[in-house]
Amino acid sequence: MKNKKFVSELFLENGQFILVGLTGRTGSGCTTTANILEDEKTIFPDVSKLQGFYKGLDVHRYNIVKNFTENHWENFYSIKVSDLISVYLLTLTVEEASEFIFSSKNSISKQHLDLVLTGGVFSDNLLSKKFKNVIEHLLNHDSDLKLDVKTINKVISILKLVRKFTKQFKAELNEINSNLYVSAYQLAGKSIRRRGCIEVDFETNDFIPKSVFHLPETINRVIKLIRKNKRDKALIVIDAIRNPYEAKFFKDRYSAFHLISINAPDEHRTNYLRKLHKFSSDQIEEIDAVESGKGDNSYKHLTNPNVTKCIELSDIHIFNPKNEFDNDNILKAQLAWYVALMKHPGLITPTAMERVMQVAYTVKLNSGCISRQVGAVVTDDDNSIKAVGWNDVANGQIPCSMRSLDGLMYDFDEKIYSHYERNNSSFRNQAKGKLLTFRMIDSAGDVYRGRNLSYCFKDIHNSLDKDKKGNQVHTRALHAEENAFLQLAKYGGVGIQGGKLYTTASPCELCAKKAYQLGMSEIIFIDPYPGIAQDHIINIGSKSPELVQFRGAIGKSYHRLYEQVIPIKDELDYLLE
Structure with a gap:
């Protein structure tokens, strides 16, 4: 009995307090999800009722979490x-x-x-x-x-x-x-x-x-x-x-x-x-x-x-198909999965999709872009990683996050700032106006003291070129997907035909064309990027890649849910003694 109490106390903190925040576009199913979690008698579907949603080892993973959740269910x-x-x-x-x-x-x-x-x-x-x-x-x-x-x-x-x-x-x-x-x-x-x-x-x-x-x-x-x-x-x-x-x-x-x-x-x-x-x-x-x-x-x-x-x-992304309005089985199955892991971390191992997207999520932090950090991974058809990339400037150049308006105005370092930036009067006047605005707002130096006042070249350039506002040609950085593809060309890639592209955003029109040409069978994304990549580039022809919305845990939750509190073998041994 003492050992059982010891084990239960190890997991007690996880089960004592769980706070879940739901987000999603109107009509995606947040309220339905809250109602399922609030229900005192939620019933989770058998894997046979999920229309092949889980395959391979994920079938066994689901059966384990379903059994645990049903035996330890407490409504929210x-x-x-x-x-x-x-x-x-x-x-x-x-x-x-x-x-x-x-x-x-x-x-x-x-x-x-x-x-x-x-x-x-x-x-x-x-x-x-x-x-x-x-x-x-x-x-x-x-x-x-x-x-x-x-x-x-x-x-x-x-x-x-x-x-x-x-x-x-x-x-x-x-x-x-x-x-x-x-x-x-x-x-x-x-x-x-x-x-x-x-x-x-x-x-x-x-x-x-x-x-x-x-x-x-x-x-x-x-x-x-x-x-x-x-x-x-x-x-x-x-x-x-x-x-x-x-x-x-x-x-x-x-x-x-x-x-x-x-x-x-x-x-x-x-x-x-x-x-x-x-x-x-x-x-x-x-x-x-x-x-x-x-x-x-x-x-x-x-x-x-x-x-x-x-x-x-x-932290967690749940896929909720709504082609049958009253069929919530796939939604319920994923909730069973993550509620079980919230209460008992390490109960199962991550899916292949989670494992690869976690890598993309991690490498995006290398990005020197000051607007949005994006990570990408290219795998073969068996999710074996072949290349990674993040949105950033070409190798040998200085990322935007490490350049500054002060440096642009006064340093004239030709290795950091381009000839255009150092000599184009219109660009420099626009950049100087931005710097003066910072100083005017923060005349006492309290807010920006010690901060690097970095700037986006594309934003300043496009503000001058009114007819081409938002033109991607003027960005200094390579996109994350593009960078991953170039690693394959630089170092060689084997078995990419029929492989998969993982991205923490989703590919723009330019990167979608490259993924198509490389023969990617799937593009796994987290959130669609505004544009017409799906309707115009991907959904056409005879070899179009399948767009798959990511489902799973990433970031902090990936570790919190999948790292075992104690090894499973030790946990079972304590319970047996």
Whole structure:
């Protein structure tokens, strides 16, 4: 018995507290995932029901994790970000809420909206009347969070009522316009990140930097209450994280945090939104544009949703085909896989796809690009690695991260700065203006002291060449995939025909053509890069490579999930003794 207790205590920390954040594009299945994790009696499918999703050794791996998860299942507590946005909304009057929601979509009738809010669930506003002090206390981050039983029970009661409110309010808004709920709550998120509350004219008011973390701090206060209520043993899922700084907030605070991206094929996702939610193609494009971080407001990179970046930051990627809307078997199977590993690290070994993508994820850190680091790996058809690459300048040149505006202006080092950069007056004036802006903003030298003020040559050059803005020809760097391909030419490659290309992004049009020409059978990617590589380059001809979205754990989670706490042999021996 002592040995069994010893073994259980070794794994106790993993099972005591698990925090999962979900991210993904609208319609990908984040809410479905949260509902599965929240279910007290989730049943995981047999491998025969997965349509060949797992093959080879992965079949045996799945059977092991399925058996473990079913025997150790504990449901998660779901914190829905939409519910907390509802809490912020419920601090407004009916008139204020109507004006704010109207500003999110001016194509609707203000009179109709007023009637719906006045006669609907919002007008009751019982939550803010009955629990006004508790709500204000929860949203006031300057006050200490009371962890007494009375406060905890009140907040949990509020959140249960808010969930019912959100569901009914969503239905009422969508009766006015099919995507009014999405656009209104997206706008509310922007307002909270900019001002720490919901305001009609938030975009014209001053940006309050600490507001970027206001929503995640509110979530964090709820997490603390739940942990206290459950005496520190808590499995919690956040549905869903849409801003990368919110993801970073939890990554920095909790070692037990895993950011999981739910990825559905675009065709499946858009069909789902059209058929079940009656969204038009224009409405889907509008939602995707907002979620990709686009927008013309100031501080948009801080305040706007950016699901693309959240997917890039994710620790675990789950593939969710939605060609059969009610069939969640493949989604459930992957959840069984990773919940088992969260509770018992090292229970199984990584898949071949995870092993190779982890290499690509690791080598991307060598990149000297100051915009985005990308890694790539080329393998044969059996996933044996033949070449690696990352986006960077040619061998012998100095990466962008190691050059500076000061050096460009004053050093004139011909080995670091090109003849064009040292002599073209238009380019130098543009670069000098950028340097002066840095100095003007930071006249005291407090912010940029000791920092290398590196710059992107392509950005400066394309800002001068208005007709060719974004032209990839002007970049100094080779793409990661291109670099990996060139290693094959430089050192020789064997057995590449029919091989695979792994990339932490996905290939652009130029690299897609090279992959096609090399005879790659598969291109495994994490998140699609904007462009027409798939529709124009890859899906044509008789030998086109198959595009496969990566599924699995990478980065910190790869080690946290697959490294054994103690060797399995020792664990079993302790249990036997």
